[in-house]
Amino acid sequence: MKDKTIKLIIFLIILTAIGLSSGCNGNLNQQVSENNDMNIEYVHTSGPIDQTVANQSKEKVVKKEEISSVKAVNTDKELLLAVKVHQFDRFRLKSIKKKLKLDIEKMHPEYKIFVSTDQKIYLELEQLEQKLQKDHTQMKSLKKDFDKIKSLMKEKA
Template identity: 70%
Template sequence: MNKRVNIGLFLIVIIGLVSGCAGNQNQFATTNDANIVKVHTSKPIDQSVANQAKEKVIKEEEISGVKAVNTDKELLLAVKVNQFDRFRLKKIEKKVKSDLEKAYPDHKIEVSTDSKMYLELEQLEQKLQKDKTNMKTLKKEFDKIKSLMKEKA
């Protein structure tokens, strides 16, 4: 009787482990099909530099998401880094910044890997997308995010 209970418990544990691990097969598969939302506005707030920068940066294999907003002379960009690459945040941030400085020499570029900056830029992108901001408000929020980025550095 006791031997049957032990065998039954052993089988239940094995079945539980096998079924629990079977669903996570694609958990570690790296996909670079992150959605990039291109910001288009009907007002004269041109976001083409930010859109081009997002396309360029998302091609990096360690980056899973990008948010960016630009003014006429500055570009703020926040990246979401894949979980296993988080140990190299500073290195990734530096590489992205240098690549963008080469591509856009006439813009002052700030890059962050901080998730708060990512969320702040995402909110600003959404406001721009919905045309709920003007140049004055954009500049004010842009400067606020820029000062937060410098504070974190």
């Protein structure tokens, strides 16, 4: 009887160890795949508006581990950047914004940089990116939409 009890206890310990180790491995693989799934939507325009500064900034920002996605649009002298931050990192929004702004200013010192973590600004920039890709948006129209988004950012501040 004592021999059966010891075998049962050893079996339960081994079963628990296998269950715990397999549960931990699955979660680790999920985190790795989340970081690899980040994709950048580049803004390609066929008109006179060049978005390479916005695309370069997106590449730099999306590499940060606290950023889940990014949208950006630039004019000839200004760059608007909106980011989505992972849920746990939302406690550090101010420091993340400040660090991103400094990094982008080092990359493009000739541009005035505006960084936002607000969801509404993110959606507005997403619409502006789509508008730039679909039709031949003129610089005047882009600046009008750009100023509208900047005024929304000032309202939130």
